[in-house]
Amino acid sequence: QMRQLAMIAETYDKGYGHFTTRQNIQFNWPVLADIPAILSDLADVEMHAIQTSGNTIRNVTADHFAGAAADEIADPRPIAELLRQWSTDHPEFQFLPRKFKIAVTGSPNDRAVTKSHDIGLRMLEQDGKPGFEVIVGGGLGRTPMIGKVIRDFLPLEDLLPYCEAIVSTYNVLGRRDNKYKARIKITVHENGLETFRDLVEDRFAELRPQFGGADQALLAEIEEAFAAPAFRNAETGAHDAAYAADPVYRSWADTNLAPHxxxxxxxxxxxxxxxxxxxxxxxxxxxxxxxxxxERFGHDELRISHEQNVILPHVHKSDLPAIHAVLKENGLATANIGLISDIIACRG
Known part of the structure; x- marks a missing residue:
């Protein structure tokens, strides 16, 4: 997929792409007549541009360390995929008052920034039962607001009907007279969390009987697709030696590596x-x-973070010096993850 994006950048754009805070890529200079060919090239590698703009539910984002992080409670990727399948081409939600964004995290360290989303989902357990803390009405932009907890604990099996109740309530209540006042954060703020919660709960009571368990069967299938790769056991001496001897490598390792x-x-x-x-x-x-x-070192997997960086989620420590050398050769070894120069910017 990344090689296909490189081909598209060279063939139809100016030789580069811009990775975004939605964990996507933007090509900012294609000719309109080339768009069908670009979409076809994306489809060849199982990628698309569906609901990447417009007043719809945008792509669902999750913790970019999901399935790999040492601090993870549960892997949010199957949940994000379930929500993606539910929201894609949903007939009721193709003309919302404004765009709508959902994020999921399975870690107490909220790398998905759930409180800045229209719906934020924090995976947790209560009495041994999996579920979510549900946050609503967060957002950035010209009127930044921190999301508010609308449900302290939502059982896993209620996720889709409850999310549908939230979006359905917003679709009716949200403003369409002023696009700067149309996001759900304004809807919650103007009506009050308690009023909005009451309306959501009423809608949820109507919707819940319509969900007979097919979504949970689908989730079980999705979970199988996110099985961990086959990790290998090997010595880590190459990493240890480079860390001790090379201050440039050590600086990169201190900032750009996270515990697995x-x-x-x-x-x-x-x-x-x-x-x-x-x-x-x-x-x-x-x-x-x-x-x-x-392909060589990372179990064939790359991810994009909402900080607009690229993640190799599964790398054996013995391969880290070789990876660092290749990154240096390609201008990709800047040691600044989490520092002030690790800034985000929207090119759109």
């Missing part, structure tokens, strides 16, 4: 924030270099 649930592995964040460059931009050559690294 497997002690022999690390999560690698590839910074797209080289000093003096546009945050989030990557050239076609850089995309191919990252694809090569994923």
């Amino acid at each position: 649930r497997n002690e022999g592995y690390a999560i690698v964040s590839i910074s797209l924030k080289a000093h003096g460059a546009t945050p989030g931009d990557a050239s076609a050559a850089q995309m191919r270099a990252m694809a090569d690294l994923a």
Whole structure:
């Protein structure tokens, strides 16, 4: 997929792409007549641009360390995929008052920034039962607001009908007279959380009987697709030696590596924030270099973070010095993850 994005950047754009806070990529300079060909090329590698704009439910985002993080309670990726399938082309939600964004996290360290979303879902357990803390009405932009808890605990099996109740209530109550007042954060603020919650709960009571368990059967199938890769056991001496001897490598390791649930592995964040460059931009050559690294060292997996960086979620520590060397050759070894220069920017 990353190689296909590189091809699209070179063929139809100006040789680069811009990775976004929605964990997507933007091509900002294609000719309108080329759009059908671009969409066809994306479809060839199981990618699309459905609901990436417009007043719809946008792509669902999750913790970019999901399934790998040492601090994770539960993997949010199957939940995000279930929500994606439910929301894609949903006939009731194709002309909402304004765009609508959902995020899911399965970690107490909220890397999905759930409180800045229209719906934020925090996975947790109560008396051994899986469920969610549901947050509503967060957002950034010209009127930033922190989301409010609408349900302290929602059982897993109630997730889709409850989310549908929230969006359905917003679709009726949200303003359409002023697009700057049309997001759900304004709807909750103007009507009050208690009023909005009461309306959601009433709608949920109507919707819940319509969900007979097919969504839970689908979730079980989705979970199988997110099985962990086959981790290997090997010595980590190469990483330990490089860390002790090379201060440049040590600086990169201190900032750009995160703890993995497997002690022999690390999560690698590839910074797209080289000093003096546009945050989030990557050239076609850089995309191919990252694809090569994923294929050689990362179980064929790359992810995009909402901080507009690229993640190798499963890397054995013995491979880290080789990865760092390739990143240096391609201008991708900036050691600044989480620092002030790791800034986000919207090119749109």
